[in-house]
Amino acid sequence: MRFRGSLVSDGAYLLLILSCFICIVFTAGDPNRYLQNVIFLNVAFLIAIVTYFTNVTAGLILNILFIFGYGTYTLYQTIVQGDGIGVHTYFWLVMTPAFTLVTWLLTYGTKQLQQENERLRQSNTTLATMDERTSLKNTLSFQYDAPVFMALSVRYGIPLTLLVIGVKYWDEIKRMIGEQQLLDAVAQLSKLGQTSIRTNDSLYILNRDNPTWGILLFTDRDGANLVMERLKERVADLNRSEFAEKYRVGIVLRMGAFQYDPETVSNPLEFVAQAKRQLEYDV
Template identity: 50%
Template sequence: MGAVKRRHAGGLLSDSGFLLFVVLCFAGILFVSSDQAYFLQNIVLLNAAFMIAILAYFINITTGLILNMLFLFGYGTYMLYRIIAIGDTVESEAYFWLIMPPLYTAAIWLFSLGTRRLQRDNEALQQANSRLATMDQETHLRTAMIFQKDAAVFMALSTRYQIPLTLLVMQVRYWNEVRRLMSSEQLTEVLSDLSELSQTSIRDNDALYMLDNDQATWGLLLFTNAEGAAVVAERIKSNVAAFNRREESSPYIAELQLRIGQYTYDSETVVSSFDWIEKASKQLEYDV
């Protein structure tokens, strides 16, 4: 909620500064065009005010304030010279150019302040997205990116301590047909329910990953041999079958079934974590 409020405040400041600058530009153009006697002088002063505002935007507000002080000092000195030496009277144009340049700078500063806030919020969102990329947003499971890192550690442990390590790859049978029968909300619920069932079917020291959301593919790293992995696979299938029989699963038009393939890690045959996934995925063909 706080981030949303900050983004809203940044957008409001940016929009307010931009609209104020447009209004001031319109006022400056009307003032310059209304007095033909001092047209050239007013054009020069208007360009000077624009230049100060642009420098304040690209450098910083302190630079803008300093340049505005120099502008006001120079213009005030010029007006005093005209009054004392020439005998001119102070007209409305003098007050206009004493007020407008600081207003231009203030409008540009307001716009740049809002823009910088939006940029900071955007960077924060990008960092948050990069962190969330390690977790699937629908199932809240670790993704294939994390699997690649974890698998490297687990494979090293398996080789060093001779601990059996097996990868289970699970897919929803007839997934392409199932997804055509359900809405996007139901598909999200299916992935979430199956992820929860799989999580409750394994031990705490085993790891569950969402390898491919579009194809409904999970990966389970189990510290067990092929026989133990087969027991876990049957347990998961039994839990899914029991889930299908429950009354609350009736909104799902199609009955959910899983295909499970497994491959026990062998340092001589498994080249990488993705090669391991491929070898386990090939075993899906034999789960009919």
């Protein structure tokens, strides 16, 4: 589909250039009908433009009206003025519909490419396991990884805790700094989370619009509390650095943790929901 759309679009573009070249040569080659040919050339362009921004049906209707009008004009010249019918008479009868057809092919090929691009974009959004802004694993990746962590926890009796992190007063912060600064702040906070965990723990961004991170920790609830304290210390250091001066705000994190229990957690979404409920206690 993508190859066909590209082929049609490229072919139509070349045909359009060729058609313009032929019309220019024809118009310049007959000085006696120069003004007449320029008028017909503009009419052909106008019909092509209407076809591009509407559809081929509108272009065909306009071409029928043009052929009818041009035929009437030619008949008048032949009968009343006695002009003969030559190549110039048939040229615009052929070239005007040709312009319309080439323009429609160009529009068709472009739309095919746009549709293919939209399908690829949606497919990338659906299947991508990395967040493009922060290069962190996203919710889809969490859906894949969490069952593995949960199975390992049950099989080897290793405690597993999900730590969820949010930013207090995020709606107010968004109104205070620009969009690009928001993206930079989220990326910087994500790096802070990465440097605060062990290599066998896994960090995810669960919501990038209202920044929420999740960390799967092979530890119990007490171990998660130590990680939370370490993160709070890192954020405090960050607020005392150039971060607060750059973004004109101080960041305060909300954190909640939930230890995995096979009896109460049946899937990754329930695991996230249970951990997010703990955020309500961090006020």
